[in-house]
Amino acid sequence: MKVLVAGGAGYIGSHCVRQLIAAGHKPVVVDNLSYGHKAAVPDTVPFHDVNLGDSVALDRIFKNEQIDVVMHFAAFAYVGESVTKPLKYYINNTSATYTLLDSMLKHGVKKFVFSSTCATYGIVKSLPIVEDMPQAPINPYGQTKLDVEIALKALAYGQGLSFATFRYFNAAGAAEDGSIGEDHNPETHLIPLAFGAAQGLRPALQIFGDDYPTPDGTCLRDYVHVDDLSRAHIAVFEKLEQPGAALFYNLGTGQPTSVREVITAVEKVSGLKVPVNYTTRREGDPPALYANSTKAQTELGWKPKYLSIEPIIETAWRWHERKPKGYQDR
Structure with missing residues (x-):
């Protein structure tokens, strides 16, 4: 299928573009490069430097590209910002997304895959987190994601939109x-x-709380490999054939890893010492946060390839060793 990838030059989006190509699909990237990197997009992939709030540009893309599915x-x-x-977050995360949805529906595109977040749950009373837990975000970032989820349910009911929402935990790793x-x-x-x-290349690592x-x-956090996230987004395509499908999935490994365990793994994989400064707790940081992804595994046949932190960090090190200054390090 031809897949419009909004934010396809960003961290998760660019990895999903590669996974789409590997699966035989044809990605088309829309990204205004406010945070993304053009160098992350293969030269063979059509690229549109467009803001999602630009309805005229979006209409032109949908008219010319014959899109089947949209990924956002x-x-x-x-969170702090x-x-x-x-x-800034309501304009980009909600308003611009509504403009994208309006444009795709006008052009008869009714399959949508949405990158959401575990931040929609807010402070939970028990772990691991399952999809039917109450959603009560404690910051505007989480609220903007929840606002889009609510709009998607209305569009599924009222206009036959088929969508899947993936609530991420901690995306990590590299190609x-x-x-x-x-x-x-x-x-x-x-x-x-x-x-x-x-x-x-950076100051000593700040650790916010060791008590x-x-x-x-x-x-404790749930780290899930970025390519595993991407594969789940593609695995849901068959489910979107049903008009009005409204799907919600957590994506994580269910295996929490502590900050200290991450540092130990970074040092083991790289052979380098991580300088650390311990400071007071950061307001709003829960002691533990991890997912129950049984629903995604059962319904989509999705299973994370990377189930522990060290192999995830090994892939990240290949990137950081090769490009210590990121995409500017050519």
Whole structure:
């Protein structure tokens, strides 16, 4: 199928583009490069430097490209920034997404795959997290994702849109061959920050709290390989053949890893020492957060290839060793 990948030059989107090609599909990328990297998109893939809020440009793309499915990865995703600049997130994550949905429906495209987040759940009362738990986001980022989920349900009921929403936990790793990987500016994710500190390219790694009620005192998180995420998005295509399908899935391994365990694995894989500074807890960080992905595994036949942190970090190291300064390091 021909697949429009919104945000296809970003971290997860660019990996999904590669997986789509490997599966025999034809991706078309839309990305305004506010955070993405053109170098992450293969030269053979049609690329449109377009803002999702530009309805005229979107109408032109849908008219010319004959799209079958739309994948959406084009959200801003800095939780702290969403608190201080909420309108930036509502304009991009909700309003622009509604413009995209309006344009695709006008052109008869009724299959949509949405990149959501575990942040829609807010503070949960029990673990692991399952899909039918209450959703009560505690920041604008999570709220904007939930707002889109609600709109998608209305469109499925009212206009026959078929959609799948994937609620991610912690995306990590890089392409197995090291050709593309994680490069954010600013960088807030633990694994690239740890590699940068170990390589002497960043300051010492800040660890926010070592007194949590966890085995080693640091936070537990569910790290899922970016290619495993991508494969789930493709596996759901058959489910979208049913008009009005409204599907929700958690994506994680269900195997929580602590901050200290991540650092240990980074040091083992790279052979480098990670300089660390411990500081006080960060407001809003729960001690543990991990998924139950049974529904995705049962309904989609999806199973993560990477079930533990070390092989995930091995793929990330291939990227960081080859491109220590990211895509600018040519």
